[in-house]
Structure formats: structure tokens, C-alpha cells
Amino acid sequence: MKYVVIDLEMNPVDREFREVKRQMKEEVIEFGAVRLDENFQQEAEFQCYVEPEYGKIKKHITNLTGIKQEMVDGKGHYAEAFQRFVDWIGEEETQIYSWSMSDIKQLKKECRFKLPDFDVKWLDSRWVDLQQVFDDRLGLHNNLALKHALGAMDHQFEGTQHTALADAINTSAILVLMQDDEKFRKTMQPVLDILQPKDDLASSIGDLCPDLLKLKQDLSD
Structure with missing residues (x-):
């Protein structure tokens, strides 16, 4: 068994694409993930930018994530990036973790719209909401934000917040701690x-x- 921790950054679909917005309100613009081996030791990283198809990178997204339009121009669209992610995971039995269910919901919406032939059950069968598992372990009734969970662990955030790979790496620290x-x-x-x-x-x-x-x-x- 391998374990993948993923984080996504998204950009809103431009308001001019009204029909698209009925299907999905955002597009993935960055994938970040780390893979842990059977002993929960990190063994690989995955990161790629994605060029949105329905609007340019919004200013507030750049302010939040540091991702500028020129960083995603020519990087390929969602279908290509998602296939790269699936290929990176490979055929081995794998559980995929994210902090909350927002990322899997985004992937499923975008797959249904842009990759209608992809069976989203592939995601459902592998996905684990680490935030919910963490909250349940502590007996909390409210969802704990990632920054608060890391702060509670006295874990120094590595890298820059709201960058997909850094968020994935720091989230994986919580998963590792929970094994003991x-x-x-x-x-x-x-x-x-x-x-x-x-x-x-x-x-x-x-x-x-x-x-x-x-x-x-x-x-x-």
C-alpha cells in the first residue's frame, strides 16, 4: 500500500462562461502531491501547473497563491495534467488523502466536464478525508483548519502556504503523526x-x- 497526499489550487471560471459555471465554478491551476511508502516515509513528489480554459488567473488568486498567468501559459490543460497525476500514482494499491473533501469534489466536477469517459469511481474508491479523520480522532465537532492543526502539533510550516506542493507536504506530516x-x-x-x-x-x-x-x-x- 502506498499513500498519496494531494493539494490543489484553483481559479474561478470567468463570469462570461455562464454555461460552464453551471457545471463547475473553478478550475484547477496547480497539482501538488507527495507519495509515502508502506512505512509512511516520503518517496516522491508531484507538482504541475495547469492552464485554465475558461478565464485568466484572477488577481486575488495570484495574491493568495503566487501563481501568475505567465506561470501557467502553455503548461497544458486539465485533461493532460490529470492524466499525468494518474500515471504518477501508477497501478499499485494507493490511498489518496486531502485536507477536507473540497479537492475530490473539484476533481470529480472537472473530470465529468472535461473527461467524461473517466470513471470517477477511481477517485471515490481511494480517497480519504484526512481532516475528518483528524477531527474524529480528537473528538472535535467542528472542522479544524490545516494551519490550526499544524499549529496544534507545533509543526513549523515548510515552504509557502497556499502553494499546492508545500500544502501537500505539510499535510502529510499530520498523516505521519497519526500513525503513532x-x-x-x-x-x-x-x-x-x-x-x-x-x-x-x-x-x-x-x-x-x-x-x-x-x-x-x-x-x-
Whole structure:
């Protein structure tokens, strides 16, 4: 068994393409993924930009991701990039992880529109929502943002946020931690103390860790 952690960056479909927007509101403009072996050791990386077909890169997307139009020009469209991703995964039994289900929903919508012959069950049978697994392990009722999950682990983000490969690499750190129950419980116990305070000690920890208090507030909003 191999394990792939994926992250996507998207760009909105331009409003002039009204019929397209009824099928999908965004297009993938970057794939980023890492593959872990059976021991959850990273063994390969995958990254590619994708030229959108229904509009240019929006300014706010460039501000968020750093992706400019000239970076995707001539890089190939979704059908080519997605096939490269599937080929990179290969024939070996593989589970695919993402933080939330938004990425698989995007891939399925775009495949149905641009690759109608592709069987999206290929994605469904392999996909795991790591965010939900993480939240369930902690007994949380609200979804935890990736940056908060990493902060709770005291994990220093590697690379630049909102770049697909960096997000995938950092998400994989959570997957790796979750393979060791004892280490996971020890690492996350301060978070549980803050989110579910039982005594004055938890409040004292909160005073020393304002980021965790902000996390608690975000979850309660």
C-alpha cells in the first residue's frame, strides 16, 4: 500500500462562461502531491501547473497563491495534467488523502466536464478525508483548519502556504503523526486541554498559548 497526499489550487471560471459555471465554478491551476511508502516515509513528489480554459488567473488568486498567468501559459490543460497525476500514482494499491473533501469534489466536477469517459469511481474508491479523520480522532465537532492543526502539533510550516506542493507536504506530516497513537495523544493533549478545559490548569495553559485560545474561538464561531 502506498499513500498519496494531494493539494490543489484553483481559479474561478470567468463570469462570461455562464454555461460552464453551471457545471463547475473553478478550475484547477496547480497539482501538488507527495507519495509515502508502506512505512509512511516520503518517496516522491508531484507538482504541475495547469492552464485554465475558461478565464485568466484572477488577481486575488495570484495574491493568495503566487501563481501568475505567465506561470501557467502553455503548461497544458486539465485533461493532460490529470492524466499525468494518474500515471504518477501508477497501478499499485494507493490511498489518496486531502485536507477536507473540497479537492475530490473539484476533481470529480472537472473530470465529468472535461473527461467524461473517466470513471470517477477511481477517485471515490481511494480517497480519504484526512481532516475528518483528524477531527474524529480528537473528538472535535467542528472542522479544524490545516494551519490550526499544524499549529496544534507545533509543526513549523515548510515552504509557502497556499502553494499546492508545500500544502501537500505539510499535510502529510499530520498523516505521519497519526500513525503513532501514543505520540499523537501526547502531542495533541495540550490542545484537548484548551478545547475541553476541565480545571484552572487548562486556563493557565491557554494564557501561555494565545494561538490555542484563538483556535478555540474559531471552532466555536
